[in-house]
Amino acid sequence: MVLQVFNEHFGRGYTVYEKSYREKEGLSFFLAKGEEGKVLVVVGQNVPRFSFFKKHRVNGKEFFFCKPNHENLEILRGIFPDLKPIRAGLKPSFGTGDRLGITTPAHVRALRGSGLFPVFAQQSVRENERTGRIWRNVLDDATWGVFQEGYTERFGADADHVKNPEDLVAAAREGFSMFTVDPSDHVRNLSKLSEREKNEIFEEILRKERIDKIYLGKKYSVLGERLEFDERNLRDAALVYYDAIAHVDMMYQILKEETSDFDFEVSVDETETPTSPLFHIFVVEELRRRDVEFTNLALRFIGEWEKGIDYKGDLGLFEKEIKMHAEIARMFEGYKLSLHSGSDKFSVYPAFSSATDGLFHVKTAGTSYLEAIKVISMVNPALFREIYRCALDHFEEDRRSYHISADLSKVPDVEGVRDEDLPELFKDTNVRQLIHVTYGSVLKDESLKGKIFETLSQNEELFYETVASHIKRHVDLLRGD
Structure with missing residues (x-):
């Protein structure tokens, strides 16, 4: 009825996004598109504190035309809590980065009814810098897209590839529900170190903490394969990841002071060194030893994960390794494997999905x-x-x-x-x-x-x-x- 009245009186100047229509407490809400762009229309009496640029009274009802800005969205979130992002937890999930800030309606259409938890607001610090956006823009733009499509099944918001505390805190204060910490600046590349340098750096680590007493001789059985820490592979694992994990721990403690309910993803994918099954175990053991509660772990899988194109590498070898990584995740429990640079990696999805059995998160953006x-x-x-x-x-x-x-x-x-x-x-x-x-x-x-x-x-x-x-x-x- 409200939309019919609106179309009769304003249909020449506006097109309604009918999926956006909602009612609550005697008020009607929907998005429409006119010469000035998209507008939020609120219909009824005693409209709560929305800022509007014009209003009309028709058939005893008042139609308020409001800009789709942050202030009005905050009021809308108070009325409809499903417009606030929440954590995915261990549900299978899929992230859809949006560099333009106008693509979420398409993402909703792709993911609605899929059984995958959608992370519609996902942007990295690097992308924000290049597009001139901030965390608030990213979350607000995605939320308006969710509202436009009438999606009420909840969604997540991922502050992606965060490297410093300032960006982490800023995203938390905007209401993000997921935080991906990227410690790649603290990851060492083994191929650039001589044996002498490796030994010297490892000795420095041991002076900080005798991790050799924790790991040397420790054995694991994964899909019938025996994995054991010896002096050489423990040294290499520590060289690559020890400082990175310390950075992750620091970021996690800072985040816990800002918010209490969030998905925490640790990303070690942007490195030159593939994460072997034993390296995977080292990362998890160290995170758990430091009481870092993480939901997702993004590893550097074997092969080439280039932007915007399919996987380049030996699919048979990838399938073997992903089965190992998935079994390790099941063995330690409590987290999902995350696939970064996930755009257009069509050839690996069947093996990745099958091996992880739903314990996965996939990120796309540039596609x-x-x-x-x-x-x-x-x-x-x-x-x-x-x-x-x-x-x-x-x-x-x-x-x-x-x-x-x-x-x-x-x-x-x-x-x-x-x-x-x-x-x-x-x-x-x-x-x-x-x-x-x-x-x-x-x-x-x-x-x-x-x-x-x-x-x-x-x-x-x-x-x-x-x-x-x-x-x-x-x-x-x-x-x-």
């Missing part, structure tokens, strides 16, 4: 941005060519902090590609990585950024369905469909 730019290639070829040229100009600078192998000499000349063939470029791994890592430079160009958002807004349903279809491909493989 949603790629699908958004693919939509632009479909509907606005001229703009896509601008984006492509900008990406080429900034690629060498932007690629430095990402693990990719893209070769610009193999990237097609976009000027020689017909408009109708532009979407096919996204099948080229070099093009995918070119677009993937240059998002920051593209979005810092205010002219390009404005055109991107305008184009996606004008083609909103195509945008949502394209991204949703791509993410659902990930989800279906993880579910074994």
Whole structure:
């Protein structure tokens, strides 16, 4: 009835997102889209303290038009608690990073009814720096997307790859429910150390703490394979992870002072040294010894986990190792294995899902941005060519902090590609990585950024369905469909 009245009186200027419609305590709430962009419409009497820019009285009801800002969202969260993120715990979960801040409706469509706990608000410190966003933007944008799609089944919010206490505390104060600590600055690369250096550093560690008395000779049986700490492998495990774990412990203690109910993920994936089963055991034993309660553990699995493309490596060897890692996780209990750089790793999902038996978390981010730019290639070829040229100009600078192998000499000349063939470029791994890592430079160009958002807004349903279809491909493989 309320929507009917609204459409009769305001339908020429606004389009309603019907899934967003909710009622509570005699009030009606929904999102609509007009010339000024998206607006929150609140209908009824005695509307609680929402700030509005106009109101109309129709058939005895007052329609308040409110900006979808942080202040109004906080009021909405108070009315509808399901708009606040919560922890996933040990449920199988899936993270959907959104570099644009407008993609959550697509993510909701892909994950609704999947059985996977969705982490719709997920962004790393690096991504925030490159997009000019802050934790509040990330969480608010995702929450408005959740509200728009009428999703009420709860979701999580992940402050991803946090390296310092300031970022951790800031995210906690904004209400994030998951925190991924990245201690990679404290992880040593064994290949860059001589044997003498290894021994000297290990002696320094032993002067701090005699971990040799804890681990030497300790034995484990994993899927019939015997693993034992000897002097050499204990030294190497400590060299790689001891200082990193101390950093994680420090971050965990700081976080506990800010909040009490959260998912804590330890990420040791962004390292050159693959995490062997014995190294996995060392990390878990050390975290448990320090009373660090963690929900997820992101290991550096064997093979190459490049951004925006499928897995590169021996699938048979990966399947063997993931079974070992999954058994170790079951042996110690209380945490899930987390797969980072999870975008488009279609070939490994069946083995990963089967081995972990639902005790997993998967992170994606850049692939949603790629699908958004693919939509632009479909509907606005001229703009896509601008984006492509900008990406080429900034690629060498932007690629430095990402693990990719893209070769610009193999990237097609976009000027020689017909408009109708532009979407096919996204099948080229070099093009995918070119677009993937240059998002920051593209979005810092205010002219390009404005055109991107305008184009996606004008083609909103195509945008949502394209991204949703791509993410659902990930989800279906993880579910074994």
